[in-house]
Every structure is written in C-alpha cells, then in structure tokens.
Amino acid sequence: MRKTDRKTENLVIKALTDACEIALARFEGFSWLTHLVNYQRFPASLTIVCVYETNAQLATSDREAMCTLIQAELASVGIPIKDIRRQVRFDTEENCNDENDGKWRERFCEFLSPARGRAI
Numbered sequence: 001m002r003k004t005d006r007k008t009e010n011l012v013i014k015a016l017t018d019a020c021e022i023a024l025a026r027f028e029g030f031s032w033l034t035h036l037v038n039y040q041r042f043p044a045s046l047t048i049v050c051v052y053e054t055n056a057q058l059a060t061s062d063r064e065a066m067c068t069l070i071q072a073e074l075a076s077v078g079i080p081i082k083d084i085r086r087q088v089r090f091d092t093e094e095n096c097n098d099e100n101d102g103k104w105r106e107r108f109c110e111f112l113s114p115a116r117g118r119a120i
Contacts, residue, residue, distance in 0.1 A: 005039040011077040012037070016048065019073040023050070023066060029057025030066075031093060036108060043081060048088045049108070051096075058092050066090075 001009070016035055023030045029052045038045040050066055052058040064085075071084040081087060091107070100107040 001039065005042075008039065008042065008079075009037075011079060012046070012074070015073040015077045015079065016070070018076075019070045022069060022073075026069075027052075027061055027066060029053045029061065033070075043079060046081070046087050050088060050090050052090070052092045054094045055092050058090055061090075063088075063090060 012035060016033060020033050023033070031051045031053050033048060033050045035049070036047045048070055050070075052061060067084045067088050070088060071081055074081055074084075093102075096102055096104055096107050100110070
C-alpha cells in the first residue's frame with residue numbers, strides 16, 4: 001500500500017467509525033460496519049457493508065438514511081461519493097451464521113466474487 005493510500009485509508013476509517021457510532025444510536029438492530037476497497041480504483045471500488053443482527057431488523061431499517069449518513073461522514077473527510085447507494089451493502093449476523101457458519105471473511109469473498117454475482 002502506498003503512503004497516499006494509507007492516508008486515504010485512515011480518512012475512510014475515521015469517517016466510517018463516526019458513522020458507525022451514530023448508527024448504533026440511531027438504527028435499531030444495527031450492529032457494525034466494515035469496508036472493502038481496491039485503492040487502484042478508489043473511490044469507485046469502495047464497498048461498505050452494514051451489518052444488522054437479524055433479517056427482521058434489516059427489513060424495517062431505513063437504508064436510505066444509513067446511506068445518507070455514510071455519505072455525509074465520508075464527505076466530511078474530503079471523500080465525495082456520487083451515488084452512495086451503489087457502494088453500500090446490507091447484511092445480517094443471522095444470514096452469515098446460517099449460510100457461512102459465522103465466517104465473515106468467507107462471506108465477503110463470496111459476495112465480492114464476480115462469478116457469483118451476489119449482491120447483499
């Protein structure tokens with residue numbers, strides 16, 4: 001990772017940490033979020049995964065508000081994203097436990113695989 005990539009990564013982490021703290025207080029059932037990125041294609045390659053506890057909680061969540069929150073936090077550190085909805089995915093602990101025995105690394109590899117075409 002280049003020095004500039006590390007700086008950008010730190011900005012992304014700061015923005016998403018702030019978004020996560022706000023989301024924990026604002027969205028019932030929200031548990032955590034993470035991101036995946038290829039800095040050779042940044043910011044287009046940035047994928048943010050928001051994880052809720054259950055499918056029922058995710059079904060009643062305000063996904064648009066979550067996307068708006070994430071977009072605002074990224075913009076606050078100088079990372080503008082045009083259409084954040086294309087870069088935010090939603091999943092649940094329930095799905096990971098049922099489909100991947102709780103192995104998130106395996107799950108992330110699966111849904112990012114172009115062969116599977118999976119979208120969360």
